Amino acid sequence: MLDEVVDHGVTPRRLVLRDALDDRELTHLDLAHLAHRYGAPYVVVHRSDLHAVLLRACRAAGVDLVTGTAVTDVEHGPDHAVAVSAHRCDTGRIVLAADGTASRLRRLLSDDEPVSSAYVAYRGTLPLAEHPDTTDLALDDVVVHVGPGCHLVQYPLRRGEVLNQVAVFRSPGALAGHEDWGTPDELDAAFAATCATVRAALPNLWRDRRWRMYDREPIGTWVRGRLALTGDAAHPMLQYLAQGACQAIEDAACLAEQADAHPDWDAALAAYAATRTVRTAHVQRTARQWGELWHCDGLFRATRNALLSDRDPADYRYIDWLHGP
Numbered sequence: 001m002l003d004e005v006v007d008h009g010v011t012p013r014r015l016v017l018r019d020a021l022d023d024r025e026l027t028h029l030d031l032a033h034l035a036h037r038y039g040a041p042y043v044v045v046h047r048s049d050l051h052a053v054l055l056r057a058c059r060a061a062g063v064d065l066v067t068g069t070a071v072t073d074v075e076h077g078p079d080h081a082v083a084v085s086a087h088r089c090d091t092g093r094i095v096l097a098a099d100g101t102a103s104r105l106r107r108l109l110s111d112d113e114p115v116s117s118a119y120v121a122y123r124g125t126l127p128l129a130e131h132p133d134t135t136d137l138a139l140d141d142v143v144v145h146v147g148p149g150c151h152l153v154q155y156p157l158r159r160g161e162v163l164n165q166v167a168v169f170r171s172p173g174a175l176a177g178h179e180d181w182g183t184p185d186e187l188d189a190a191f192a193a194t195c196a197t198v199r200a201a202l203p204n205l206w207r208d209r210r211w212r213m214y215d216r217e218p219i220g221t222w223v224r225g226r227l228a229l230t231g232d233a234a235h236p237m238l239q240y241l242a243q244g245a246c247q248a249i250e251d252a253a254c255l256a257e258q259a260d261a262h263p264d265w266d267a268a269l270a271a272y273a274a275t276r277t278v279r280t281a282h283v284q285r286t287a288r289q290w291g292e293l294w295h296c297d298g299l300f301r302a303t304r305n306a307l308l309s310d311r312d313p314a315d316y317r318y319i320d321w322l323h324g325p
């Protein structure tokens with residue numbers, strides 16, 4: 001499927017980190033070199049384009065996709081499991097719970113709850129042909145402006161036809177315990193002190209929808225009988241490393257490998273969990289730290305900027321663990 005994903009997406013030139021207050025470039029990664037180093041392209045792809053590629057591949061493999069059906073429970077047999085919903089029961093050798101951050105099935109294994117980061121995201125995609133005012137932007141780069149309590153990410157999608165923009169900020173309403181937190185007024189206030197490039201992006205965000213950012217503490221137990229967790233149900237993380245869906249895809253690759261390597265599903269699931277819980281816990285924790293680095297202020301911001309500006313763009317010591325084999 002990789003060729004199809006690359007064809008629908010964009011392989012950007014650089015990943016650039018800039019300061020959101022003064023627009024200064026702090027550091028960058030050469031993504032063509034990254035591809036060479038890690039043996040795979042760095043590609044950005046629209047969520048629905050990725051879904052379409054995956055869906056086509058599933059259908060071609062004979063997968064039956066049933067929508068509008070909430071799985072409420074899982075029943076266990078000695079060598080099978082049953083996904084139970086209101087109007088049907090589906091029996092398989094395993095049940096994989098991929099039901100997201102608020103996972104109902106995770107409750108069968110753990111009583112932990114989603115953790116609010118008090119940050120919220122606004123998004124918007126912009127057809128570039130209709131916006132000649134965007135010609136100043138670096139349209140073949142992924143650009144992240146990092147600022148005190150806020151950041152803006154911009155990158156091209158769909159072979160460069162649209163620009164994706166995500167603005168994220170810490171909500172005073174969330175910190176004060178208000179129910180209606182992360183409002184458009186808070187968005188404007190959070191970015192009021194940022195540079196002109198960042199503020200120019202705000203009018204093009206959708207204001208009628210927002211995404212409140214939650215993760216969870218890592219857990220070591222992903223398997224019970226023939227039920228296993230995967231994706232955000234297993235390891236929901238803050239999006240600062242852009243890894244949530246990537247880690248879900250790694251889960252799938254790992255499970256396929258373990259299923260090939262072991263004679264029975266019990267052993268395969270145990271090996272899958274042993275491999276993936278350690279790795280994804282590291283990604284979850286690093287994503288939180290990355291957010292703190294992006295959103296710091298005052299002396300911390302000055303120190304961060306000095307360190308990043310001194311960084312050799314060819315220094316990969318902080319990302320080898322993530323992208324390397």
Ligand SMILES: Cc1cc2nc3c(=O)[nH]c(=O)nc-3n(C[C@H](O)[C@H](O)[C@H](O)COP(=O)(O)OP(=O)(O)OC[C@H]3O[C@@H](n4cnc5c(N)ncnc54)[C@H](O)[C@@H]3O)c2cc1C
Pocket residue numbers: 069070071072098099100101103104121166211230231232233239241242243244245246247248
């Ligand atoms: C602002 C933002 C930016 C992000 N950026 C990136 C990025 O750049 N790169 C990246 O890799 N990741 C990114 N992510 C993370 C990514 O979106 C998630 O990690 C990914 O969607 C997880 O996929 P999933 O299938 O595990 O869960 P989800 O996408 O949450 O899907 C879960 C599905 O399960 C269904 N469901 C729920 N309960 C039940 C039930 N009881 N029965 C049946 N079905 C059920 C839901 O309807 C939903 O369709 C970002 C997330 C956000 C919010």
